[in-house]
Structure formats: structure tokens, C-alpha cells
């Protein structure tokens with residue numbers, strides 16, 4: 001959604017509200033299976049002493065896949081937006097600053113970029129997700145599976161004991 005900022009661009013203290021429904025197609029992430037309701041962003045662009053910034057909240061209710069155990073789970077994301085906007089496009093800003101062009105800005109694009117930048121590298125169903133057993137594939141969050149883990153040092157010690165020849169004095 002293109003937001004017209006011409007009314008506030010030269011007026012310190014002025015603000016322009018916005019509310020936009022985002023296109024889920026633009027919020028793709030390997031961990032996101034889908035959105036339960038269309039994600040929304042609302043807020044305002046404020047002119048503070050001549051500097052424009054976009055402030056607001058992005059809310060999304062989505063279904064995610066855990067990177068570690070593969071469980072599909074619901075997740076609500078509420079993201080605060082506070083993004084400086086560059087009103088003067090002529091001076092080359094750093095790429096992360098959104099530029100106002102033609103007297104306005106695409107607020108959908110700003111919100112979508114913030115959403116994608118905020119996504120974790122690995123989405124987990126819980127902070128301490130135990131993942132799947134590498135041997136039987138059981139979800140270890142639901143309880144232990146009974147497989148003996150090859151890396152367990154106690155088992156290695158036990159194996160060494162079992163491999164020892166019989167004690168002749170016994």
C-alpha cells in the first residue's frame with residue numbers, strides 16, 4: 001500500500017496513520033507453513049523535527065514447522081516497527097533505510113521487510129526442543145524412546161567392562 005506523505009513531509013509534528021493487510025506470498029519463510037489470518041501492520045508515519053519514521057505494530061498468526069523436531073505449531077508474532085525513513089533520496093543512504101519516493105512510501109514493503117528480517121534462522125517449537133531420536137525418529141519432547149545413544153560415555157565404559165576377559169580368581 002502506497003502511503004502519501006506529502007502532507008506531513010514538510011510539517012514537523014505531523015503524522016499520517018496507516019493500516020495494511022500484508023500479502024502472505026511476500027512473507028515466505030521455510031519455517032512458515034501458512035497464516036491463520038492475513039498478517040496486518042498498522043501505525044503511523046511521524047515527522048519528528050523534520051525526520052520521518054514509521055512506527056507501528058505488525059501482527060501475524062501463523063503455523064510453523066519446528067526446525068528440530070518437525071512438529072507443526074501455532075505461533076503468534078507481534079512485531080514493533082520503528083523504522084527511519086529517508087525523505088531525501090538524493091543523498092545515498094545505507095540500503096536498510098527506506099527511501100520516500102514521489103512523496104510517499106510503500107508501507108507494505110517496509111512492514112514485509114521488517115517481518116522477514118525478524119525471522120529467526122531456526123524456528124523452534126519451544127526453546128528447549130529436544131528434537132527427534134537419530135535412531136528411531138521418535139519425538140523426544142514426548143518422552144524418551146529407549147534407544148541406547150551411541151555417544152553416551154557411561155555406556156562406552158560399560159561396554160569396555162563387558163569386553164574384559166573373565167577374572168581368573170572368580
Ligand SMILES: [Zn+2]
Pocket residue numbers: 066067068069070071124125126129130131
Ligand atoms: Zn521442536
Ligand SMILES: [Zn+2]
Pocket residue numbers: 133134135136137138145146147
Ligand atoms: Zn530412539
